[in-house]
Amino acid sequence: MTTAMPDAASLDQAAARMYKTRPLTPADRRAFDAIAADYQRTAPAAPASRKLLTKTVDELVEEALGGINPHGTRPPIDVRLPGRLAAVLPDWAHRGRRRDCTHPPSTQLYVAAAILREWGWQAKPHKLRNKRGQRCICGALVTTVALGVGTMSGAETAAWHVLGVLRDQGWTRLIGDWNRQCGSPEKAIDVTLTAYHRAVSAGQ
Structure with missing residues (x-):
């Protein structure tokens, strides 16, 4: 038939x-989780002790590769x-x-x-x-x-x-x-x- x-x-x-009705896409979810993770980090008490990088090396690599066109x-x-x-x-x-x-x-x-x-x-x-x-x-x-x-x-x-x-x-x-x-x-x-x-x- x-x-x-x-x-x-x-x-x-x-x-x-x-x-x-559709839930967030995986990409949307990853972006949301990254934002949530940033808010959950506890800032150092003294401004001088703040770190320049707020993400791990693995997170930075994943973020960089995520911007590459898979094609x-x-x-x-x-x-x-x-x-x-x-x-x-x-x-x-x-x-x-x-x-x-x-x-x-x-x-x-x-x-x-x-x-x-x-x-x-x-x-x-x-x-x-x-x-x-x-x-x-x-x-x-x-x-x-x-x-x-x-x-x-x-x-x-x-x-x-x-x-x-x-x-x-x-x-x-x-x-x-x-x-x-x-x-x-x-x-x-x-x-x-x-x-x-x-x-x-x-x-x-």
């Missing part, structure tokens, strides 16, 4: 639910999208492509940005594609799954990161609502890539 591909609206709603200077995946003609095909037509479920949400965000850049972006939300094959942000994320990159669960986490970026910018509604009013493909791509870096930092 073939499972129907979820649509962009379902993905958007799932991201909103996750944002309300180095290269992208997480060599994105080779089918030609423009393939952009207008329904997503089920791409399912014959080899699937790799090991790709994390960060890779799906990177590929979604490539889809928006190469196949085009559309302002109308929650529509997988228009007649020209252009997609909204959520539509691009759903298409990554159809192209064999990651899973739908991963795409929901990817959308959660997009929503997190928008929340940081003060946006309180859904991704689709922002997509409708953002006004340019460059802004949509920029938000998607910012979410990609956010996911990488969270180890996802």
